[in-house]
Amino acid sequence: MQDWIEKINSSESLEQLEQLRVDILGKKGVLTLEFAKMKTVPNEEKKAFAQNLNTQKASINEALESQKTILMAKALELQLEAERIDVTKFTPNLNHAATHPVADTMAQITSYFQNLNFSVEEGPLVEDDFHNFEALNLPKYHPARDMQDTFYCNDGAVLRTHTSPVQIRTMMSQKPPIRMIAPGTVFRKDFDITHTPMFHQIEGLVIEKEGVVSFANLKFVMEEFLTHMFGDVEVRFRPSFFPFTEPSAEVDISCIFCKDESTGKSSGCRVCSHTGWLEVLGCGIVDENVFKAVGYEKVSGYAFGLGIERFAMLIHKIGDLRSLFESDIRLLGQFR
Numbered sequence: 001m002q003d004w005i006e007k008i009n010s011s012e013s014l015e016q017l018e019q020l021r022v023d024i025l026g027k028k029g030v031l032t033l034e035f036a037k038m039k040t041v042p043n044e045e046k047k048a049f050a051q052n053l054n055t056q057k058a059s060i061n062e063a064l065e066s067q068k069t070i071l072m073a074k075a076l077e078l079q080l081e082a083e084r085i086d087v088t089k090f091t092p093n094l095n096h097a098a099t100h101p102v103a104d105t106m107a108q109i110t111s112y113f114q115n116l117n118f119s120v121e122e123g124p125l126v127e128d129d130f131h132n133f134e135a136l137n138l139p140k141y142h143p144a145r146d147m148q149d150t151f152y153c154n155d156g157a158v159l160r161t162h163t164s165p166v167q168i169r170t171m172m173s174q175k176p177p178i179r180m181i182a183p184g185t186v187f188r189k190d191f192d193i194t195h196t197p198m199f200h201q202i203e204g205l206v207i208e209k210e211g212v213v214s215f216a217n218l219k220f221v222m223e224e225f226l227t228h229m230f231g232d233v234e235v236r237f238r239p240s241f242f243p244f245t246e247p248s249a250e251v252d253i254s255c256i257f258c259k260d261e262s263t264g265k266s267s268g269c270r271v272c273s274h275t276g277w278l279e280v281l282g283c284g285i286v287d288e289n290v291f292k293a294v295g296y297e298k299v300s301g302y303a304f305g306l307g308i309e310r311f312a313m314l315i316h317k318i319g320d321l322r323s324l325f326e327s328d329i330r331l332l333g334q335f336r
């Protein structure tokens with residue numbers, strides 16, 4: 001009997017346990033056969049004989065039951081282990097969203113200047129004539145207003161044609177020194193392979209005491225910024241005209257599309273109109289008339305402005321500006 005209990009306690013599977021139950025208590029089980037001997041036991045011994053067998057049966061059943069509980073727990077553990085799901089095995093499907101290249105480029109440029117301690121300023125998309133033109137030294141009837149294909153709203157308001165009016169708003173609401181950028185949406189009546197009626201710019205403005213800011217500072221900051229964005233490129237300043245800066249410059253980088261890696265020279269291609277140079281931004285020393293318009297005296301400053309789509313197109317080698325606004329998942333999916 002003790003033998004059987006030990007066998008039960010050391011059984012290792014439910015199948016083995018079931019076999020033991022059959023061997024002991026089944027139709028031909030050892031204990032069942034013992035019970036069958038009842039017939040041959042003399043009457044006066046029957047009671048004791050039966051009691052003994054029943055006690056044995058109870059002990060066996062108890063052992064079977066408790067071993068069954070142990071083995072079931074063990075089986076469950078094995079099953080859980082076998083069916084365990086390793087959630088890290090699945091690559092999450094990130095097909096749903098990606099940062100738009102324009103938003104991404106805007107964020108990159110913004111954080112570059114934030115790291116140089118520039119604040120980020122905002123202004124309204126619907127501007128008045130004073131902030132969009134007048135205060136930027138573009139008086140009414142000044143021919144330079146022709147440069148801007150303006151959307152006019154009722155009562156003289158306009159959709160801002162550039163982010164430069166945020167310069168004016170910041171100068172009028174803060175005191176120098178100022179070190180700001182203004183990323184944002186702008187509007188012009190224009191639509192072709194390199195123009196869309198809505199696009200984005202970043203404006204920059206630095207104002208210090210008189211005599212502190214020079215063109216050399218501006219040149220250094222622009223060169224550092226452009227090599228940060230485009231890598232190892234040459235930077236060229238060309239004299240130009242903007243009403244709000246004097247002197248003004250347009251800035252080119254050596255063409256990144258036809259650059260010969262061994263010589264570092266750009267030989268000219270379709271993208272750079274065979275010049276070897278790509279125009280990327282405008283800048284200059286803030287014009288005295290702008291300071292007059294905002295009531296500043298004895299200050300010096302520089303400003304710059306750039307088109308974010310142009311940067312995004314150059315960085316990602318996108319040919320047609322309009323494709324940035326078609327929401328074509330096949331294009332956008334490539335910027336994940």
Ligand code: DAH
Binds near residue numbers: 281283304
């Ligand atoms: N506002 C100019 C434009 O929309 C860009 C610009 C050029 C801004 C020169 C500036 C600057 O601050 O100095 O084309």
